[in-house]
Amino acid sequence: MIAIVNYGMGNLFSIYNAMNRVGADPKIVRDPDGLKEAEGIVIPGVGAFGSCMDQLSRFEGALLQAFDEGVPMLGICVGMQVLFEESEESPKARGLGWIEGKVVRLPEGVMIPQMGWNSLTIKRPVEMLNGIFDGDMFYFVHSYYGRPKDPSVIAATTEHGVEVTAAVAKDNLFATQFHPEKSGAKGLRILENFVRFTRC
């Protein structure tokens, strides 16, 4: 079972349907207890960093335990940003801090939010990017992006005024700034990679 964490931020229908499509057994989980049996965990997220963290905080213990146990985890969009320590969007809020670094605003002079299809540059050929190549396009909707202290966690980037972190990978954790569930066949391929990873 793959748990999709429902902490009240946004519509989980798309990610649920996409997981179904790639043959996973998704379940929308409303309580931290529901994460115990999960073979994989998806942390979605829309809205502001601070309000996401407010809602996510009750899951923090259960998520940390699963992370430590090596359960494969997938963060999407703001669900990737909350893995960092802090964000310019909500300076008072604290992130999960599993990835050292800060979430910063896209530079002035470009369209904000970045909304649309942009191409990836692969920095590290991680398993989660099997079947994905330089130039493949994914759907982004965001105004902020994560800047890790240790650049070696960056798996892929995209270009929007600056080089933007598009995906990070660290141990059993993988996260994307783009929406794989809205990125057509290439996005489904990433979800399929994730599902395969949960079964190893």
Place this chain on the structure above:
Amino acid sequence: MLARRIIPCLDCDLGVPGGRVVKGVEFKQIRYAGIPWELARRYYEDGADEIVFLDITASHERRETMTSVIKKTSESVFVPLAVGGGIKSVKEAREVFNAGADKITVNTSALKRPELITEISDKYGNQAVVLAVDAKRRYNLEDGREIVQTPEGPCWFECSFYGGREFTGVDAISWARRAVSLGAGEILLTSMDRDGTYDGFDIPLTDAVAKSVRIPVIASGGCASPDHMLEVFQRTDASAALAASIFHFGEWNIADVKRYLKERGVNVRV
């Protein structure tokens, strides 16, 4: 760099069970095109970057038909879905988002009550609110209008609502700019002069609006060929081109259109 998007538009008549896609000419003369979720899936498989559903019946009791169309579509379509037609409140927007829509489009209700844009964007984010503008050329130049030079002479653009049946006196370019400050994240710009005519996009209109706002503009109305899309992308900053008939009636396949554009140097997802 962001790709230029190709968006098929499904005008839905939800007055029949399951709904049906129709297409009008100059907002009239209706022709039947297919079943909404089936067409959406075909376009997704052909490489559509996004799909727009417009409920052209838009009466309250048909909202349920629209939500079931979106639910069914989102089981097999994995690109963004935008849905519009008769959404008048945050509550109605919520029903559509909960069914699986990523964006809602508003026109008439926002012209009548502009705060609606702010109410929905506060809750769902700017990126989730698309302002649909149906603009018609007016050659009677008046003070306070944003005048645009066209090959046919200088004109301003008037917003229409109620699906093109009524006019508002509102200047389309000023309205687009105001909608951005209210929280709209994108403009779906339809030329009423070109819609259904197969004469190509209204380039001066698209160019003027795209230069006036710093959010994506979707050009719509009049597209009959990949050449028209090439023209709008070469001559304006439109982020996306929307078309209906050329895809519905089998004249062009989305994959072929994108290949055509890519070969001519347009950055599209293929």
